[in-house]
Each structure stands twice: as structure tokens, then as C-alpha cells.
Amino acid sequence: MLAQVFAVIIFIAMFVFIVTEIVERHIVSLICAVLTIIFVFGVGMHSMAAVIETMNLKSIFTAEFWYLSGESGSSSAGINWETILFIFGMMVMVEGMARVGFFRWLCMRIAKLVKYQVIPLFITFMVLSTILAMFIDSITVILFLAAVTIELSQLLKFNPVPMILSEIFCANLGGSATMCGDPPNIIIGTSLGYSFTDFVTNTGVIVAVSLVAVLLYFYLIFKKELKPNVSQPIDYGSLPSPESTITDKKGFVISSIIFAVAIVLLVTHAQTGLTVSAIGTIVAIATLATSWKYAILLLKKVDYKTLLFFIGLFVVIGGLEQTGILEIMAAFIGKISGGNVMVMVAIIIWLSAIASAFVDNIPFATTMIPIIKSLSVTYGVDLSMLAWTLAMGTDIGGSATPIGASANVVGIATAAREGYVIKWGKYCKKMMPATVMVVLISMLIIYVRYL
């Protein structure tokens, strides 16, 4: 009982400190992790075994961590080193691609392909944002797309805010289509043993349907705002050519190959048996080896704070799991749904979406994984269906408010730095209906397809 009380207090305190940003979130999660080890596992449980299980270090030294010969999933208890290593590897690869100008080139190439026409640009950038976010983190996607959008808007004389908002939404949407698109999906996939293909054939299908609705929705609400200011002449000669954005031609070719290999490895990882931790390691080593001159620079650019945040977070959630708190929460959800699967799905998707709109979706998803596992065991519900429900709720819900997801924050800040203010009112007015629409579409597809 004492351990449960400690676990809940530490968990709530962690959330409060993350939301208020009094201290940086990785420091909060690491302090809370230490407190969990001392008070939950030590004072409350007197269990060294719980500490060892939560640290989960031995998992790294098993063959299954790198190569899976059959279907199996790692335990959700404790630090998910597979997620940490994969994200690290992808971060190194993305930094390598950014260094050579890959993302700017891609944006400019597409802009040129659509002959710099605003509406086709608006549509193609939304699709580009969705596709890129399926493979790389949404922060990087928006960082480059928003910057190029502003640059083009100044040259082509249109308001970049509608385009940036649409790109943000699509980055969050694209992230939910694959296992590696959004951190909650990586954690769900590695914790429950789902592959890249599992995600694409389930959440990916939902995203494909939703994307059509999203394109139509944003086109209808933004078409007036996107009309270029025709009173000012456009100087097409001042537009940068796609080739001029490449800073290192040889590096560009190598980075593109590594990116292509990473996609192939991810798509085929269920067949090859390579785990995401192995794929992360391979792409990181390949990037560092081929750009060894810049290896230190690339390693310095990795967002270690996020990785540390994950480590601390896994320990705190481990505390809740080891003390049985999450089982109690699962039983509560089961009770209010009366064992009805449709109600259960509705609760999970809407609860995840609403919570993710206001708090970081990573701790939320991490907390929910043991809960859906418990619901699946207790009520005999298909675990994979609950996993897709959780993934869609947490990934899409974040789009609703300016603070819901990292891509939103980066997009808003990038626009602000160039003088375009996006306040809560404007943001929510356009993005909340889109969020509700996609959550509804997801729920309906889950009902029709799985029930």
C-alpha cells in the first residue's frame, strides 16, 4: 500500500512539473526515477528484484534485443532500451541528412515541381509532411517544412500560417501511420511486439482514409486565406533552385542512400528479424562512418535530453506497474465500460486524445500500455485492436492544442520568429475540428474493421 501511495505521488508530481516547466522535463523525470527507486522499490517494496527488472539492463545483452527469429515482444516493464537506441539512431541519421541539405532540397524540389503555385504547394506540402513524418520525427519535419513555407510565402506573397497549421496536423497524422513515426508508437510497438507492417496495415490504413478528409477540410477552410497578394509583383528569379540548397553533394547522395536503407530495413524488419534497436544502431553507425569528419558534430546535435527523459519516464511508469496501480486503473476502465468492447474503445481513444491535447503524449501512452494489456487479459479483448486505438488517440489528440505535440510547438515558434503570431484561439479554431474529425474516423474504422 505504501509503495502504491509513493508511486502515485511521484507520478502526479512528475506530470505537474512537466506541465508547469519549472524545471526541464528530463531533469524532472530523472529525479522522479531516483525517487521511485528509493521510495517505491526501496522503502515501499524492499525489492531489489523490482529495481533490476525496471532497469532492464540485461535485455540489451540478449540476442532478442537485436534479432528476433519469431513473433515475440519485449516486456513493457521498465526501461525500454530498444526505443532509446532506435530513437538515438534515427536522430543521428536525421542530423546527417539535415547537414547536407536533404530536407530543404526536398521541399524546394516539390515547390518547383508544382511550379510554385500556392494551392498545389499547399496540398503537396501536406502530403509531404504526412509521408516524411512516417519515417522521421515530426519536429524535424516541421522545422524544415515551416522554414521553407515562410521563405516561399515571402517570395510568392501569401500568408504562411494556414500552410504551417496544415503541415503540423499532417506531421502528427503521418506519425501515427507507422511504428517509427511517433514516440508513443515506437513504445507501443516495442512493448507489445508489433512490427512496422502491423502498424502500416492497421493505423496506416486509418491514416490514409483520414488524410483524404484532412486535405479536403484544410482546403475548404483555408482556400480564401491562401490567395496570393497579386498587387505585389512576384520575382521568380529570386527563388532558390533545389540544387543550390545542397551543401555537400557526396554527403547528400550517401545520406539519401542511408535513409532509403533505413526505410527498407524498417518495412522488412518482420521478415528479416532485425529489431528496431538493431536498425537504429545500423543507421547511426552508417551515418557516423560515412561522415566521420562531422561525427562529433552530429553526435553533439543528438537530443540527449529527450533520451534521458525517456529513461526517467520508464522507471516512474515501472513503479506504477510493479505496484499494481495500472491494473487498478485498467479494472476501473473495464468496470465503467461494463466489459463492452465498443465502450472500451471509445473510452481509450477519446481519453487518450483529450489527455494528449494537454499533456505530453509519451508518458500518457507509456502509462496506458500496461492498462490495455490488463484489459485484454481480463476481458478477452484483442490486444492489437486496443493498441491501434491507443496509438490513434495519443498521436492525433496532440494536434488539438498548441501544446499537445512537439510539432505544434516548433511550427508555432518558427512562424513567430518570422513575425507571424499563432495564438491559442486561432490555433484551436482551425485544428480542433480536424482533430475531432480524425478521432471519429479512427473510431469508426476500428468499429467496422475489428468488431
Place this chain on the structure above:
Amino acid sequence: MEKQLIISVGREYGSGGHEIAEKLSKHYKIPLLDHNLLDEIAAEKNMDMEHWKELDEKHKNRLSSRTVRGYSSSPEENLYQMQFQYLKNRALSGDSFVIVGRCSETILKEFDSLVTIFVLGDIDKKVERIMRLYELSKNQAVKKIREKDWKRRRYHNSFCTGKWGASRNYDISINSSKLGVDGTVEMLIDYIDRRRIE
């Protein structure tokens, strides 16, 4: 070439800090940056900054904003960053100017040419001034002073580590009620000139 001079003036509401800043700007024949800072940024960026005006010198709301890898969703913080960058670039270009508030004593700390001043005042004198300037009753003036100072403190303290009005944060803190606006300006000119000789 004239030696660079940057004067940062923090002020309590009703202390006459803004008027003092204006007089210092006239005396040294250097531009005054206050509310017009946004117009300057708008001119530099060649865009309309009207939407930002209501956010000027407003504090960041921690609950309704989030920071990711140094990027913030807070419009107030983004405006602060924009002003920060503008002031820093202007100082780096060698320009001299007087800047009123906007955390300038912290933002421009690294510049040797910076003189930081905080102007405070006795409450009765501040109330008298606000009543006269805005034709308010005593109670209204007291309320206005409290509100304005509370907002300035919150704005400053949400972006800077040093506290608003704390003497350690400034080169000189001066009570304008004792010497009046002109007397205070004379004293400050003497101080600034001595600093410039060093």
C-alpha cells in the same frame, strides 16, 4: 566615431521613468526605444506587427505554453525572443540607444557600453503623478499603479533570473521622488558621463 552608449531604464509605474528615459535620449541625441520597438522590428521584417502589440511586456503563461528543444509555443516568449534578438543585433552593430524596460538590463548585460538604471518612486508622489496625467481619482490611480507594476514584475521575472527592481540587478537604482524628474536626469547624466570617461 562616437563611443557606443546603451542606456537601459527599468521603471516603476508613475515614477517618471519613461520621461527620464526620453530626456536622456534627447541629451545624448540617441534614439529612444520603448513601445516603438515593435514598429522598428516590423520595419526590419517588412511586415505588419499589429497583432503583437497586445503581447508587449506580457509574462509567459507556463500552463498554456510548452517548450520543445528551445522552441516555445508562448506568443509572449516568442515576442520577447524577437525583441531580444533585435536589441542584441542593434547593440552588436555599434548603435547607441536608450531602451525602456523589456528586460534590457539582462539581455544586453554582455555589452560594456551598457548603463543599467532602475527608477522607483514614493507611492504618494507616484499616485499624484498618475492622478494628474490621466485625470484619475486617488483610488483609481493606486489601483492602476499596483496593476501595472504587478504586470511588469511578472513579465520581467518570467524571462530573467534577476528580480525586477532588485538593486543588484542594476548599476544604479534611483528614487525620482526625491530630486524630481529633472534633478534625477541631471544626476544620471553626471553618473553616465563619469562611466564613459572610465
